[in-house]
Amino acid sequence: MLCGRAAVVGIHSLGCLGSMSRMGCLLRRHIHVSPGLHSLKSLLQPKPVQLKLESGLERSNGSDDNGPRRHVPVMLEEVVEYLQMKLDLETGALLDDAFNDPSTKRLFCDATFGEGHYTRKLLDTFNCDVVVVDQDPFAIERAKKLADEEPYRGRVVPIHGKFGDLKELMHRRLGSSMPCLDGIVFDVGVSSNQIDEPLRGFSFRTEGPLDMRMSSTGALEQPTIEPHVASEGLSALQVVNEFSQDQLAHIIKEYGEERFAHRVARFIINERTRKPITTTSQLASVVANAIVPRFKGKYDWSKHPATKTFQAIRIYVNDELNELRKGLKAAEELLKPGGHLVVVTFHSLEDRIVKEFIHTCAGGAHRLSQSEIRARRKTHHIESERDEEYAASAHYLVEDATRAARSGPKDMHLQSPPSFFKLTFRTVKPTSTEIESNSRSRSAKLRAAVRTLNSPMYGRRLG
Known part of the structure; x- marks a missing residue:
């Protein structure tokens, strides 16, 4: 031998x-x-992964890009562009005149105020007032300061709360929950200023206590908080240190779409048996040690290994997906006929919910593709240039119930009159110029729709 x-x-x-x-x-x-x-x-035996902590911040949806140390609004011009589009509420055809009559006072809602970039743009572009909503007490403090600025005094209505409770908040503050809004904007996800503050417990790049509750101020000095928005529910600290391995794996897989969810959960359990996981850097190190060795020295460090795990825990702690569903339902009930819904999302889970909502509510309102327009021109013998221009501009047609019936029993609810017309047939993405100047915008997706004359249908489907 x-x-x-x-x-x-x-x-x-x-x-x-x-x-x-x-x-x-x-x-x-x-x-x-x-x-x-x-x-x-x-x-x-793999060596422990050493993480370098920074004072930087991730992208506004919780990822890891190294961008400027300030929040940059995403697709700001596109949001305003879709708010200005005007449709024929009978046919859904796009009209030439823009939805920006300076003689008409309008009421918009910025459902995710953050640093107020969308609100400022709305106030500068339209003759309007803006109701601003945010559950972050610091964001509401910024909104109150904006309301006191000379150009905007008397035009900003700050409301502290979750946009999932928008209907109740509007009734409490304005005394009415009837359809009253001409437009509502959602910029979904965690704000850069929340991540930028280590004591809030959102960032995996900086040292801070685990919290991740958007309605909480973490270890910071507490500003005035409305009684109905007190920080309730589990914090990230409780989730990480008290949940079982199966529960953690489910959360990380379901909300973070992390392929190594079970391995990450096992490493978390092993670490907390030695000592509690109490800081963001401690959790980030555990996750990195679970994931990086699986790539055998070839891990792409342009994306932090803890990105998806932090996203998953944050979404679970704040119940973000259910809040989004509730917020969209409230928007359907609060928008006036012709009112605009514009939503900007940053990851597939959010976009999937928005896509399903608009598709459901616009079920009977089908936007014609170019092939369908050509087929209709041929069927109706459209020859004159004027008729062809009209056919090309009629992007939407209200289809009869037979079209929905052909889709099968699962889509029979589409026979209900549509409550929205689609403005975006596919997702709208940032331009290459914007992505180059603001790398955080690269995963953003925008969808938009216009409220019809019909009564809400999303709530009936859910009920």
């Missing part, structure tokens, strides 16, 4: 094939480093 360097020679003589060749390489490396023999387990 061969041992030591003779074993290496023996294995190498076999051509370094298969697992025996890998064993030979390990032994050669071992003998070069140390004259003693160690177990293969010690040779293969």
Whole structure:
């Protein structure tokens, strides 16, 4: 039986094939480093991943891009553009005149105020008042300061609360929950200023206590908070240290779409048995140690390994997806006929909800594709240039119930009169120029719709 360097020679003589060749390489490396023999387990034991903490911030949806240390609004011009589009509420055809009559006072809602970029743009573009909503007490403080600025005094109505409770908040503040809005804008996701403050507990790049509740101020000095928006529910600290391995794996897989969810959950359990996980950097290090070794030294560090896990826990703690569903339902009930809904999302879970909502509510209102327009021109013998222009501009037609019936029993609810016309047939994405100047915008998606004359239908479908 061969041992030591003779074993290496023996294995190498076999051509370094298969697992025996890998064993030979390990032994050669071992003998070069140390004259003693160690177990293969010690040779293969991965080294802990060392994370460098920064004072930077992630993208506004919670990812890891290194961008400017300030919040930059995404697709600001596109949001205003879709708010200005005007449709014929009978046919859904796009009209030439823009929805920006300076003689008409309008009421908009910025459902995710943040730093107020969308609100300022609305106030500067339209003759309007803006109801601003945010559950972050610091955002509401900024909204109150904006309301006191000279150009905007008397035009901003700050409301502290969750946009999922928008209907009740409007009734409490304005005394009415009837359709009253000409437009509502959602910029879904965590705000950059929330991530930028380590004591809020959102960032995996900075040292801070685990919290992640958007309605909480973390370890910061508490500003005035409305009684109905008190920080309630679980914090990230409780989720990480109290939930079972199966529960953690489900959350990370479901809300973070992390392929190594079960491995990450196991590493979290192992770490917390030694000592509680109480800081963001501690959790980020555990997640990195779970994921990075799986790539065998080839991990792409342009994306932080803790991105998806932090996103998942944040979404769970704040119940963000259900809040989005409730907010969209409230928008359907609060928008006047002709009112605009514009939603900007940053990851697939949010976009899927918005897509399903608009598709459901616009079920009977089908936007014609170019092939369908050509087919209708041929069917109706459209020849004159004027008729062709009209056919090309009639992007929407209210289809009869037979079209919905052909889709099968699962879509029979589409026979209900549509409550929205689609403004965006597909998702609208940032321009290459915007992505180049603001890398955080690259995952953003915009969808828009216009309220019809019909009564709400999304709530009836859910009920």
